[in-house]
Amino acid sequence: MCVWILRRSSSVYYRDQRRHNRGLSDQVTNLPKLIGRQSGIHQVAVKVFKVDLGRAIEKNKKAMRRELLVWFRLKHRTIVPLLGTALIESPFLALVSKWMPSGTLYVYLKEATTLTASATVELAKGVADGLQYLHSENVVHGDLHPANVLIDCSGNPRLIDFGLATVVGDAELQLSITTASRSLDPRWRAPEVIGIDPDLDPERPTFTSDIYSFGGIMFFVRSHYLS
Numbered sequence: 001m002c003v004w005i006l007r008r009s010s011s012v013y014y015r016d017q018r019r020h021n022r023g024l025s026d027q028v029t030n031l032p033k034l035i036g037r038q039s040g041i042h043q044v045a046v047k048v049f050k051v052d053l054g055r056a057i058e059k060n061k062k063a064m065r066r067e068l069l070v071w072f073r074l075k076h077r078t079i080v081p082l083l084g085t086a087l088i089e090s091p092f093l094a095l096v097s098k099w100m101p102s103g104t105l106y107v108y109l110k111e112a113t114t115l116t117a118s119a120t121v122e123l124a125k126g127v128a129d130g131l132q133y134l135h136s137e138n139v140v141h142g143d144l145h146p147a148n149v150l151i152d153c154s155g156n157p158r159l160i161d162f163g164l165a166t167v168v169g170d171a172e173l174q175l176s177i178t179t180a181s182r183s184l185d186p187r188w189r190a191p192e193v194i195g196i197d198p199d200l201d202p203e204r205p206t207f208t209s210d211i212y213s214f215g216g217i218m219f220f221v222r223s224h225y226l227s
Contacts, residue, residue: 045080047095048088063163064092070139070162071095078130080150080160100158102151105217109146109224119155124221126157131214134159135207138168142205144213145188146220164205188213 049064071082080100085093102108105123109115127149134141141148142164149157186194190209
């Protein structure tokens with residue numbers, strides 16, 4: 001993993017920010033058009049962690065470190081590559097990943113003028129392949145929805161945002177119940193995770209709840225409809 005050097009200029013920190021930062025809960029994504037590194041100019045995305053004054057600094061650092069460790073171990077064509085880290089203005093390291101030019105699955109489908117049946121199937125299959133890979137690595141994504149599926153330059157879906165991911169069997173990379181059940185868009189989350197039963201406490205995301213979220217994405221891919 002490398003450390004990136006960010007060169008600020010008038011061409012940096014403006015491209016498509018509003019289109020890509022939906023659904024990122026307590027993180028925000030800045031998407032520079034061009035980012036400088038020692039070896040040249042590269043187009044990348046930078047995830048910067050917000051400073052939440054209501055939480056201890058150590059908790060924020062722990063959350064960043066957990067996501068970094070989970071993401072770094074994932075190497076697959078269906079995962080947005082983590083390229084390294086950068087220090088900008090936050091007291092925490094920012095996460096640098098490969099730029100996905102077509103934006104999120106949500107934006108891609110909304111802006112697609114024509115999408116054949118076979119292309120729709122390939123999108124669904126790509127997300128399924130990504131989820132299958134995560135589960136084969138004992139990783140639960142925990143926050144799967146269209147804003148966390150990016151589309152690369154070839155039109156292939158890639159999964160991103162592992163802020164709520166956990167690694168089964170690794171105590172260091174587990175979420176607390178409070179963190180796992182925090183208020184997020186319930187349309188993509190299994191009932192047991194959002195605590196829909198008043199007599200039961202919310203549960204941590206699991207392989208099964210990931211599949212539930214995948215089903216919601218498939219409905220969206222097929223219908224382009226969000227209730």
